[in-house]
Amino acid sequence: MAPLLPARGSLAANPGMTVDKLVVPRAHWEILSAHAARCWPEEACGLLGGLPGLVHAVYLVENSLHSRTAYLMAPADQVGAMIDIEARGWEVVGIFHSHPAGPETPSASDIAQAYYPEAVYVILAPGEGGVWQGRGFFIAAGTVQEVGLELRE
């Protein structure tokens, strides 16, 4: 992973919080939410590649646990995605997974197993009327700080 960017201003509280929002183009959001719906009732997962604060590509990764309450990225998929991200000069700007029974906030195990302080953890959960909702978080050293997701056309 790239070294941490220097913390700035009010973001200094969390050393991993390098951007104040993550912009997700709507077409990419639709890929994410469709994947979460397709995997339901199992957790879905994957990576977001791009430049800090901006998603350029979504990498869908198999949840090798096929669990309703946990995920483990299939290593071959995860490594392939990371190689592609690096080859394009991007970074892993986000790591997404779904909570099929909600809520769209990190679980205790999500916090304990967060190894990428500079990535935004995007968590999706089904909301009212079957519309998937998502929230983003920086998770570093056991602390969680929400970062806004901005859907953009």
Ligand SMILES: [Zn+2]
């Ligand atoms: Zn989770």
